[in-house]
Amino acid sequence: MESWSLIILVITPGVWSGDWSVTSENQCALKGTSVLINCKYDYPLGHFITSVSWFKKLYASGKWRLFPLDKLPLTPDHFKYLGNYRGDCSLKVNDVQYADEGAYYFRFTTKLNRWMSIKPTYLSVGELTTVIEPSTVTEGGRVGMTCMSGCPEPKDIVWFRDGQPVSNPVFQARSEDAGKYYCAVRGQESVRSAPVALNVQYAPREVTLSVSPWGDIRSGGTATLTCSSDANPPVAHSGYSLYKDGQLISSGQNYVIADILPSDRGWYYCQAWNNISWTGIDLINSTEVHLDIKYPPMNISISVDPQLFDEGSSVNLTCSSVANPAADSYTWYKMVDSDATSSMLQVGSGQLLSLPSVEDSHSGVYLCKVRNSLGEGNSTQVLLSMQRKENEGQSLPVLAGIGVSLLVTLVVALLLFRKKQKTSADKKRVFGSRLIRTRSRSSAAEDPPDTIYANIHPLPSSTPSVPPQVISTASQRSSHRDDTTSYEDEVTYSMVTIRPKDSSFPHHLNSNSLPQHSWSEARENNDSAIYASVVKSS
Numbered sequence: 001m002e003s004w005s006l007i008i009l010v011i012t013p014g015v016w017s018g019d020w021s022v023t024s025e026n027q028c029a030l031k032g033t034s035v036l037i038n039c040k041y042d043y044p045l046g047h048f049i050t051s052v053s054w055f056k057k058l059y060a061s062g063k064w065r066l067f068p069l070d071k072l073p074l075t076p077d078h079f080k081y082l083g084n085y086r087g088d089c090s091l092k093v094n095d096v097q098y099a100d101e102g103a104y105y106f107r108f109t110t111k112l113n114r115w116m117s118i119k120p121t122y123l124s125v126g127e128l129t130t131v132i133e134p135s136t137v138t139e140g141g142r143v144g145m146t147c148m149s150g151c152p153e154p155k156d157i158v159w160f161r162d163g164q165p166v167s168n169p170v171f172q173a174r175s176e177d178a179g180k181y182y183c184a185v186r187g188q189e190s191v192r193s194a195p196v197a198l199n200v201q202y203a204p205r206e207v208t209l210s211v212s213p214w215g216d217i218r219s220g221g222t223a224t225l226t227c228s229s230d231a232n233p234p235v236a237h238s239g240y241s242l243y244k245d246g247q248l249i250s251s252g253q254n255y256v257i258a259d260i261l262p263s264d265r266g267w268y269y270c271q272a273w274n275n276i277s278w279t280g281i282d283l284i285n286s287t288e289v290h291l292d293i294k295y296p297p298m299n300i301s302i303s304v305d306p307q308l309f310d311e312g313s314s315v316n317l318t319c320s321s322v323a324n325p326a327a328d329s330y331t332w333y334k335m336v337d338s339d340a341t342s343s344m345l346q347v348g349s350g351q352l353l354s355l356p357s358v359e360d361s362h363s364g365v366y367l368c369k370v371r372n373s374l375g376e377g378n379s380t381q382v383l384l385s386m387q388r389k390e391n392e393g394q395s396l397p398v399l400a401g402i403g404v405s406l407l408v409t410l411v412v413a414l415l416l417f418r419k420k421q422k423t424s425a426d427k428k429r430v431f432g433s434r435l436i437r438t439r440s441r442s443s444a445a446e447d448p449p450d451t452i453y454a455n456i457h458p459l460p461s462s463t464p465s466v467p468p469q470v471i472s473t474a475s476q477r478s479s480h481r482d483d484t485t486s487y488e489d490e491v492t493y494s495m496v497t498i499r500p501k502d503s504s505f506p507h508h509l510n511s512n513s514l515p516q517h518s519w520s521e522a523r524e525n526n527d528s529a530i531y532a533s534v535v536k537s538s
Helices: 002-011 387-423 425-431 433-442 468-481 518-524
Strands: 021-024 027-030 035-037 039-042 049-060 063-068 079-081 091-093 102-110 114-116 121-126 129-133 136-138 142-148 157-161 164-166 170-172 179-185 188-192 196-212 223-232 240-244 247-251 254-257 266-272 289-291 293-305 315-324 329-338 341-349 352-355 364-372 375-378 382-384 452-456 490-498 529-536
Touching: 021 102, 027 035, 035 121, 039 102, 049 079, 129 179, 129 196, 142 157, 142 179, 196 266, 196 289, 223 240, 223 266, 223 289, 293 364, 293 375, 293 382, 315 329, 315 364, 315 382
Parallel strands: 027 121, 136 196
Antiparallel strands: 021 039, 035 091, 049 063, 049 102, 079 091, 102 114, 102 121, 129 142, 142 170, 157 164, 157 179, 179 188, 179 196, 196 223, 223 254, 240 247, 240 266, 266 289, 293 315, 315 352, 329 341, 329 364, 364 375, 364 382, 452 490, 490 529
16 A cells, blocks of 8 residues: 555655746737747645636736736636646737736645745737838839837748738839838738838829810810829829910819810820929820810801903802811802892802803802801802903093094194195195285285185095196296205195185085186186195105
8 A cells, every 4th residue: 555655646746846936937929919928836745736827917996906817807718728737837828919918927726825926927018010211212212121029029020012922121112112011920910010101202104184075075165174193292283284286375283265266276285293203304294185176167268260350261269168077068159139139149069169151140249158067157258350341441541541642643743744834835836826816916805714624635546637837837936946856746635715705605625526627717716715736745
């Protein structure tokens, strides 16, 4: 019986051991992790363990007191005793929180006594913290990240950005690297640091200009142009500029065109700036947007080719206009007057009205009507008039000038003729010397004649019969006056009619029509006529 007792005493822990003691190590746990507090206890020979328990020192009711862990309002498995009744007092704390931080005590009880650890086991709670340097960086700059905690640094740290693994905590920043970073312990990825944002600044990109409403924009309507971009920091309202056909027209993100005009048609683009340069460029342009304004025909006009034309010429009338969409209908009208009223008669269609051979009936007022899908409009009226009518009015002063010239020429000719008559006066006196003397003597007592008419006729084909003595006398006198006068000079016969007081005498005598015997009668009647020969110089 004694031999069995000896064997049992040898294999039972605590038997024949040392003094009362509890040995443990302080621990530092990351928030959210589980921590094991290693603990050992000892007691003298002859004692048997009856109970074990852990306590936490808390401040309550104005003083520090020890509370059993199983009495704290926590989940049942938050504290778990992993020791035994034979010297192991290890404790595991699951899902460590900042409230778990503090001093812990272990107590065991034997049949004969009880013992509590003299020195507490202190549990520290730390938290992973991500540090990014710098937290704001310009695109292309260097970034470094560090994972820190209040406990000894974990040996195996992993990094995440927005939930996606990051291979290297040091890198050259790109715009897509912006996001929220955190670190975690490998194998316990649920234990992580609070996320920290990395701000990567970059110049505006994807600058766009949008037009509302999109599609057909009609004249008189309203359109809104909006500029947008992807930039960090975002482009301020004043950082946008709007250009039309290369000219600055506005500053700001939005531009409203009210009561749109056809002149608003053109190419638009916007420019964005946020004080961040990209490869040395500060101002970034959007792609150009063409603003197409729809409007009915306007500025309608008619051109005439040629502008000056005669009757029978070919004339083209061309109708021109500006419209968007382009005009699809041209109609020509001519004004027609009837019964004191005017109406327009359609005379053609198409942009070109051709008149192959102009007539008087083509003269008049023309206009063209232009139409597209948005409306219609009329041209100004054009008067079509032939050049011939204009020339008739212009020929009056020309004809008057010609008449004046002919009159002047006639006067000069008469003056020259009278001069020649004066030059040949001697010849006339020789030819009619006898008649003139007789007439002179007989008319001395008479009144002068009323009117003298002279009719000059060309030289007749046959020389009238003239008394030989007259011709001889005239020839002799002429030879005495001018030896250089040729006998081949042409002789023109003229008749001078003298109106006598006696109205019964004939007023007009034609020397060419007198018969041969009339010459003697005329010579006897000295009051009737004087016949003279006019010598025409060669």
